[in-house]
Amino acid sequence: MDLSTEAGAKEWIEAGISVYGGIDILYNNASALRNGPFDTQPVEDWYFTLRNELDIPYLCTRAAWPHLVARGGGAILNVASVAAVRGAPFLPMVPHGAAKGGVPAMSKHLCAAGAPHRIRVNTIAPGMTRTSATAPFLDDPEGAEGPPGGADPRRPDRRAGGHRPRRGLPLQRRRPPSSTAPTSWWTAATARWRADPACAPGSTTSASTSATSPPRPPGTGTPSG
Structure with missing residues (x-):
């Protein structure tokens, strides 16, 4: 399906909803981009x-909204990126940065709209994460020459040589996608089970800063969409 x-x-x-019987947490992480x-x-x-x-987080939130309202509240997590606030010298990504920059702005307004319904909305902005697309950048800390032909604007895994993105990482760590999970779970669980309609920050959280163990939700599980 096309989200x-x-x-x-x-x-x-x-x-x-048909599988789990409802929705408590919406995790907007799906995306596609061209740099x-x-x-x-x-x-x-x-x-x-x-x-x-x-559009994807906007449309998915629109679709889930009436169900969250009917359920008495819930949590929405929108995934942005450090590219929303910081330019990347190793790869031109104006469309990506602009789109991800809109995610926290949208989240703040959704937070205001959702507060009366006990719907909490937050943004997670991961830093450089090692995936199949970013591995060539992170695994080549010396900035050796990229593939023949230089950078390909349609292929984020191809680049011209000379840039050293890993040197911009203070701890020189190559974070796996799973490193975002604790922050995501902690934010979602806290928002769902400790919701307070008077407390709706719409905050943006760095996925690399949380060291807090997430609370265990009551019941047998947390259906999610």
Whole structure:
């Protein structure tokens, strides 16, 4: 299903509800992007990235909203990126940074809208995380020459040599995707089970800062969409 469409987002939410019987936590992490040099990148890449990194959390939240209201509240976690507040010298990513920059702004307004319904909304902004797309950057700390032909704007795993992104990481760690999980779980669990309609910060949390063990939710589980 295509989550960047209203029909696809609704289908995804309804599928989760049909399996778990409801929704308490919405975790907006799905995305797709296209990076490239600002002056030569096709305009279509800009719209593609905005559609898949900003429209998706918007549409999925829209689809889940009435269910969260009917359930008496819940938590929404929107995944942004450090690219929302910091330019990347090793890869041009204007569309990605702009789209992810819109995520925390949207979250703050959703927070205000959801507070009367006990719906908490927060943003998680992970730093550089080692995935199949970013591994070539992180595994080559000396900035050796990239693949033949230099950077490919359609392929984030291809770049021209000379940049050393890992040297910008103070602890020189290559964080796996699982490193975001504790922060995500802690934020979602706290928001769901300790919801206070007068406390709706709409905060942005760095995924690398939380060292707190998440509380265990009551009951047998936490259905999520």
